[in-house]
Amino acid sequence: MRRFVRELRAVVGPDGVLDEPGALVAFAADSKVRGMAPVAVALPTTTVQVQDIVRLCGRERTPIIPRGAGTGTVGGAVPECPALVLDLSRMNRILRIDENELLADAQPGVVTGEFQAAVEKVGLFYPPDPASAATSTLGGNAATGAGGLRAVKYGVTADWIASLEVVVADGQTIRTGTRTRKGVVGYDLTRLFIGSEGTLGVITELTLRLIPKPKAKATLLALFDELSQAGAATVAVLRSNITPAAMELMDQTALAAVQDHIGDLLPPNVCVLLIEVDGDADEVAKQANGIRELLQGVNAREVRVANNAQETQRLWSARRAISPALYEMRAQKFSEDVTVPISRIVDLIVGATKIAQQHKLVHASYGHAGDGNMHVNFLYDADNPDETRRADTAREELFRLTLSLGGTISGEHGVGVAKRPFIAWEQGPALLDLQRRLKRAFDPLNIFNPGKIFP
Amino acid sequence: MTDWAAELRRCVRCGACREVCPVFDLTRLETDVARGRLARIEQCDQMDRFVTADRDALSRCLQCGRCVEVCQSNVRVPDIVRDAKARSGGATAIESSVAGALGDPARLRRLTKRARVFLAWLARATPDDAGLRLRFALPYFKAGRYVPRIPRRSYLARVAPRAAAGQERVALFLGCGAGHLFDGVGDAIDAILTTMQLVAAVPEQACCGLPAWGMGADREARIAAANWLEAFVPGDYDAILCACASCAAHLQRNLPEVLAGDRRADQAARIADNVHDFFAWLRKRNWRADLGGQRIAVHLPCHARHDVRDGEALIPLLIESGATVIELPDALDQACCGMGGAFGVRHAELSRAIGEKKVQAMLRERPDVIVTSCTGCLLQLRDLVERSGARVRVCHAAELLAG
Ligand SMILES: Cc1cc2nc3c(=O)[nH]c(=O)nc-3n(C[C@H](O)[C@H](O)[C@H](O)COP(=O)(O)OP(=O)(O)OC[C@H]3O[C@@H](n4cnc5c(N)ncnc54)[C@H](O)[C@@H]3O)c2cc1C
Ligand code: SF4
Ligand code: SF4
Numbered sequence: 001m002r003r004f005v006r007e008l009r010a011v012v013g014p015d016g017v018l019d020e021p022g023a024l025v026a027f028a029a030d031s032k033v034r035g036m037a038p039v040a041v042a043l044p045t046t047t048v049q050v051q052d053i054v055r056l057c058g059r060e061r062t063p064i065i066p067r068g069a070g071t072g073t074v075g076g077a078v079p080e081c082p083a084l085v086l087d088l089s090r091m092n093r094i095l096r097i098d099e100n101e102l103l104a105d106a107q108p109g110v111v112t113g114e115f116q117a118a119v120e121k122v123g124l125f126y127p128p129d130p131a132s133a134a135t136s137t138l139g140g141n142a143a144t145g146a147g148g149l150r151a152v153k154y155g156v157t158a159d160w161i162a163s164l165e166v167v168v169a170d171g172q173t174i175r176t177g178t179r180t181r182k183g184v185v186g187y188d189l190t191r192l193f194i195g196s197e198g199t200l201g202v203i204t205e206l207t208l209r210l211i212p213k214p215k216a217k218a219t220l221l222a223l224f225d226e227l228s229q230a231g232a233a234t235v236a237v238l239r240s241n242i243t244p245a246a247m248e249l250m251d252q253t254a255l256a257a258v259q260d261h262i263g264d265l266l267p268p269n270v271c272v273l274l275i276e277v278d279g280d281a282d283e284v285a286k287q288a289n290g291i292r293e294l295l296q297g298v299n300a301r302e303v304r305v306a307n308n309a310q311e312t313q314r315l316w317s318a319r320r321a322i323s324p325a326l327y328e329m330r331a332q333k334f335s336e337d338v339t340v341p342i343s344r345i346v347d348l349i350v351g352a353t354k355i356a357q358q359h360k361l362v363h364a365s366y367g368h369a370g371d372g373n374m375h376v377n378f379l380y381d382a383d384n385p386d387e388t389r390r391a392d393t394a395r396e397e398l399f400r401l402t403l404s405l406g407g408t409i410s411g412e413h414g415v416g417v418a419k420r421p422f423i424a425w426e427q428g429p430a431l432l433d434l435q436r437r438l439k440r441a442f443d444p445l446n447i448f449n450p451g452k453i454f455p
Numbered sequence: 456m457t458d459w460a461a462e463l464r465r466c467v468r469c470g471a472c473r474e475v476c477p478v479f480d481l482t483r484l485e486t487d488v489a490r491g492r493l494a495r496i497e498q499c500d501q502m503d504r505f506v507t508a509d510r511d512a513l514s515r516c517l518q519c520g521r522c523v524e525v526c527q528s529n530v531r532v533p534d535i536v537r538d539a540k541a542r543s544g545g546a547t548a549i550e551s552s553v554a555g556a557l558g559d560p561a562r563l564r565r566l567t568k569r570a571r572v573f574l575a576w577l578a579r580a581t582p583d584d585a586g587l588r589l590r591f592a593l594p595y596f597k598a599g600r601y602v603p604r605i606p607r608r609s610y611l612a613r614v615a616p617r618a619a620a621g622q623e624r625v626a627l628f629l630g631c632g633a634g635h636l637f638d639g640v641g642d643a644i645d646a647i648l649t650t651m652q653l654v655a656a657v658p659e660q661a662c663c664g665l666p667a668w669g670m671g672a673d674r675e676a677r678i679a680a681a682n683w684l685e686a687f688v689p690g691d692y693d694a695i696l697c698a699c700a701s702c703a704a705h706l707q708r709n710l711p712e713v714l715a716g717d718r719r720a721d722q723a724a725r726i727a728d729n730v731h732d733f734f735a736w737l738r739k740r741n742w743r744a745d746l747g748g749q750r751i752a753v754h755l756p757c758h759a760r761h762d763v764r765d766g767e768a769l770i771p772l773l774i775e776s777g778a779t780v781i782e783l784p785d786a787l788d789q790a791c792c793g794m795g796g797a798f799g800v801r802h803a804e805l806s807r808a809i810g811e812k813k814v815q816a817m818l819r820e821r822p823d824v825i826v827t828s829c830t831g832c833l834l835q836l837r838d839l840v841e842r843s844g845a846r847v848r849v850c851h852a853a854e855l856l857a858g
Contacts, residue, residue: 018484018486020508021508022495022498022499022506022508022509022512023484023486023491023495023508023512025494025495025497025498026485026486026490026491026492026494026495027485028494029468029494030468031467031468031469031470032468041485043483043484069470069473070468070470070485070490071469071470087485089483089484089485090483092483109483111473111474113474132469132470134471134474135469135470135471135473135474136470321527323469324467324469324471324527324528325527327465327467327528328527328528331464
């Protein structure tokens with residue numbers, strides 16, 4: 001081990017390796033799952049350093065756990081066995097923004113929000129917008145296939161990646177995809193690496209697509225008495241000829257959790273659809289009016305356009321704050337990013353509420369209603385064994401319900417450790433087996449994030 | 456008693472603190488951000504053991520409180536770190552303070568003449584327990600940091616003890632920096648009070664104990680707190696004005712906790728309401744200076760932003776006095792200067808790099824003057840401005856307002 005650490009230091013420099021026990025505990029968890037501390041942490045700054053580390057770990061058979069900002073929720077970045085954590089936080093340079101081609105090249109440790117700000121400075125736009133954008137990294141977003149708030153109109157991270165540089169087993173570097181608008185040569189490995197959760201290689205550079213920044217946007221707020229009404233309204237909007245950029249649903253419990261953000265903006269006991277439309281100024285006005293009329297026709301108690309930039313900002317920051325804020329209500333929660341076809345959103349919402357009632361759990365639903373992805377949360381107190389058990393059961397019932405509705409148990413967070421026991425509920429043995437063989441083909445020594453995703 | 460284990464568990468590991476922590480911003484090390492620090496402290500608590508590496512790691516937190524602003528769970532990181540330092544039996548910086556330095560002639564010889572003269576003055580002219588001495592430990596000079604001009608006679612040596620005069624009985628607490636070193640601050644405050652026909656009492660006084668408290672030297676902090684009460688309670692003043700925002704924060708917010716379990720804790724809690732940040736107090740009384748259009752860059756100390764009652768009053772006060780206060784982008788405006796308590800001494804390079812960003816942004820705006828309201832921040836700002844080669848006046852806000 002000493003020699004291993006010494007060799008790591010030779011690669012990344014003395015301050016690029018951590019092996020002091022008290023430091024390592026900081027890498028034993030992500031935002032949700034606790035595992036064990038790694039044997040060491042390396043913080044490379046270049047692709048070449050990553051290659052050397054991968055070779056070294058191959059020789060030593062030491063597993064490599066890639067890590068971005070550690071905001072993941074399924075334990076993807078968390079060691080389960082003695083391993084090296086490869087922390088990409090120092091690979092955080094935006095390499096170029098190509099305004100002619102509408103492409104940008106960036107290292108994986110660039111924080112998504114900083115990237116968004118940088119391209120917006122030159123009038124461009126990178127739409128993927130996970131609620132964690134202020135902290136999570138481009139590499140982490142790619143490796144989890146992150147979704148986000150603006151997915152209704154613009155799609156998810158996967159839709160904005162043109163090409164990836166990846167360091168694969170034996171330390172070779174490959175370049176997937178093309179810099180062109182289309183390209184069908186060979187298999188689409190870009191898509192394969194997206195969502196691969198660090199199990200196939202280390203993403204060391206991303207080429208991302210950009211578009212001109214929409215000139216205007218507006219936020220609408222629709223209030224409902226019942227969650228199911230809000231769900232039905234979502235579907236009505238999606239079926240209309242207006243595509244909002246974002247459409248987020250928040251139920252009473254979620255709103256109560258972020259009361260201090262919202263203050264007196266909302267009356268008590270309502271569910272809210274928060275909708276953003278964007279485009280040219282006149283287009284935005286037309287869309288906003290269209291959605292308002294439509295929602296008034298489907299039981300909305302009130303529909304209004306946010307008055308000013310400050311109010312808009314408050315509403316969206318409230319939305320982003322829900323996930324951590326819910327912990328204030330109960331020490332623990334299951335927060336599941338189950339996703340169903342849009343026509344089944346109401347069934348999912350009604351079903352989840354029923355499950356919560358049956359098991360006497362406090363529950364909150366919020367999330368990206370516009371793409372059928374609800375964050376269903378069951379809150380519980382880990383010190384209360386009975387409540388914990390009920391939450392466990394409720395969670396399993398939620399997965400079964402989702403699958404029975406033709407949905408998926410994870411729309412954007414991935415499988416990692418947390419959903420590994422359930423993957424076989426969704427995918428058949430042949431499909432799982434093929435994927436395991438794929439993994440072996442990419443990673444014969446089984447050193448990239450071993451054991452994740454597949455049980 | 457605060458249940459630290461419970462407080463630690465309130466961190467939901469969302470990682471939001473990575474966006475704002477000034478130390479993490481530079482090192483990109485998870486161990487240098489609130490979430491990583493808390494993981495370490497939790498482990499130390501579980502094993503009931505702090506080793507040298509843990510103490511070193513704890514010293515890498517500025518206790519600036521920036522992370523608390525974005526933390527959805529409102530985890531009080533600076534307090535947690537401080538308490539962990541105390542439990543870790545830390546406070547090692549105390550040994551390396553000036554006393555230690557002076558006792559080691561070999562190391563002393565390696566310093567510049569200016570630094571040696573300064574250290575000799577510090578040993579002669581300040582009391583042993585002055586928090587100021589913690590700032591000027593050997594590593595401070597070794598890093599080639601700004602060495603202040605030695606005052607001919609410090610404000611306290613010239614003025615204390617002095618009785619109050621005027622309609623109201625106000626007292627002045629200078630803090631070590633203004634009391635011993637930056638002697639113009641006390642004079643400036645006197646001049647401002649004169650415009651209100653007031654003379655502040657200046658009782659014999661020592662350190663409020665914040666530096667010791669911040670680094671977890673609880674015993675020293677308790678002694679300082681008790682001494683402070685002894686100096687200021689008997690006068691039964693209408694108001695106790697603090698020249699330094701950080702001292703004000705400590706006296707208003709921490710003193711009862713410092714003295715927890717002591718019979719004087721109640722006394723400390725009662726007097727807290729009577730302690731005022733000088734600028735908050737001035738503004739409440741609608742006092743104005745005439746700053747006729749000067750462009751001013753203001754560094755609001757972290758303690759003023761988080762812990763002091765009306766601590767942000769300095770900025771409106773300057774604006775109402777006719778100054779143009781330069782607006783920096785939010786993230787920089789709210790940034791720590793990087794000095795911290797012992798941080799600026801132990802991690803001089805990191806400390807400078809943190810402050811550099813803010814100071815450079817200020818200098819780009821071509822201010823006529825840069826002001827702050829904490830003498831620790833003042834040292835840092837002078838160090839950075841001096842190194843940048845810019846010829847901009849950097850002073851305590853009272854000196855500017857007094858004209
Ligand atoms: C408050 C909050 C809100 C969130 N909101 C959303 C949301 O709206 N939508 C959403 O999709 N997710 C959301 N998440 C989950 C999380 O932010 C995303 O999964 C994010 O993409 C993780 O990025 P990260 O940089 O933190 O990666 P990490 O958590 O560090 O890692 C995640 C996975 O990616 C792998 N990985 C990281 N970098 C690389 C790399 N360079 N090469 C190979 N593998 C790598 C890791 O091994 C791990 O398996 C949220 C999380 C929080 C805490
Ligand atoms: S912001 Fe607060 S809750 Fe989130 S990781 Fe940091 S300290 Fe923990
Ligand atoms: S108090 Fe300041 S230095 Fe310490 S963790 Fe928080 S933001 Fe970072």
